[in-house]
Amino acid sequence: MIRIELAKQARPRTFVALGALAGLTVALAVALELTGAGRAEPVGDIPLLLVPAASPFVLPLIALSSTMKFFLPLAVSVFAGEAVAGEARWGSLRYALGRGVSRSRFLAAKAAVAALLSLAAVLLVPLIALGAGLAMAGWQALPAVDGGASAAVRQAPAVFAPAAALGRLAVGTGYVGAGMTSVFAFAFFLSTVTARPLVAVAGGVGLTILSRVLNYDYLPGVAVLSPYLPNNDVDLWLHLFQEPARTAGMGSFLVLQAIYTGVFLALAWWWFTRRDVLS
């Protein structure tokens, strides 16, 4: 069942989405190499001051932090939002359901395939960036200057051995991946409700936009909502590259993701198993 659905996804859209992410990462690496690989780039809100030419781990950090708020949620929404609504739009949903398997299994297979592709998207960005970084800098330790704690007279540097940096990068990637689950679940839920894939995709992206718009950085007075919005704290993994690593808020973010994911996947299942499929 999963294998059939996976084979079905081997179509241009999938490769375009993954290819665009890979292309963006490569463009980023090339742009940095051409314009100033030896200059420190401020990364994230802390900010971390990182020199791309110093270590292979800088490019993955930059790539992941600049795709986590829009391009990765977009790719994940495309995979999740297309899953069921794509069949409905082609009018092939009724035939897909005509196979001798339960709707629950069908939905599980769709979700599993979309999740696999989403995971591939999240892994693709840091892996390609790491490859580019290795080509640029070789296997070097990662020096990270904490721009938040630094003053003009005193810099606060931390140096991570290659293995430690790789480990932290892996944890960070996992954290970003976990942050995509709420987007995934919401887009997947919409995908079971609507017959128009675009609505589901826009809804998934809309959830991340909503959480950013309802953020106190932009709108005063809505600070009370911030802790409950699913996409605000997806950048906390950058604090792993401070010395000492700060993990405050990461736990509650993961719990929030689990809640959003659980609720929307349950809603998707509840709706889809009862739905009157007309298309």
Add this chain to the structure above:
Amino acid sequence: MIGVELAKQCRRARGWVTLGVMAAVPALLTAVIGLTRPAIPERVGDWGSVVTSTSGLTMPLIALSAMQLFLLPLAVAVFAGEAVAGEAAWGSLRYVLARPRSRSRVLAAKAGVAAAFSAATVAVAGGSAVLTGVAAFGWTPLTVLDLQHTTAFTYATATFAPGDALGRVALGAGMVAAGLVSTFAFALLLSTLTASPFAAVAGGVGLGLVSRALDNVAGLHALGPWLPLTDGGSTLWTGLFFSPVQLDGLAQQALVQTAYAAVFLAAAWLRFTRADVLA
């Protein structure tokens, strides 16, 4: 022709609802800030900060910079994206074109009405903020804290008489509206390409999202000045409220907006005058 289209748009609820929401959001902001945090400085743009309770004229600054991120582009995309695709979705486009008028004139009338409503959106948002702000906090001189030049020892401030401040608000609202021209033109182009208004609106909003996301990629700073919607470009108008006025980059912004608008509008015209209209 414009009169007919204008009457059509005025009879529909959607335009008035959008304008109503745009008027309600600043009023809501005034209420929330007035009740919860009137004395806390609010950030405006990159380098400015205002204390709300000191003057009612702080509200248009806060409201415009908060709504500029998402709500205003959304409203503009709604008006422009609906313009042609809305008729196509109803299946009434062929009858509109059956009138003895050239397609160019139909498109111009549609675009003119959508542009008028888009401009009205910004005006309504700014006007509502001025009215509710002045009602809540008074018609007093506007003081803006210039964080760029503020040090631990001195506050750099600029104070404007109420009338002067109102003039600058009007000018600022004009710059905000001008910054949305690329969004408008892109949504109008999509509106001529698709029969689904939702796709045109989502695409119009998407242009801004992609542009901002690319602007925030750490290595691609060189792209920044050439993107249609960026943090730097959209906060340019806040430079009006410093003393002396800071408008570096205004020419670049005007050039970029004009270029994008010209390309998208020309493409829309090319497409619409040649399209095989089936809806």
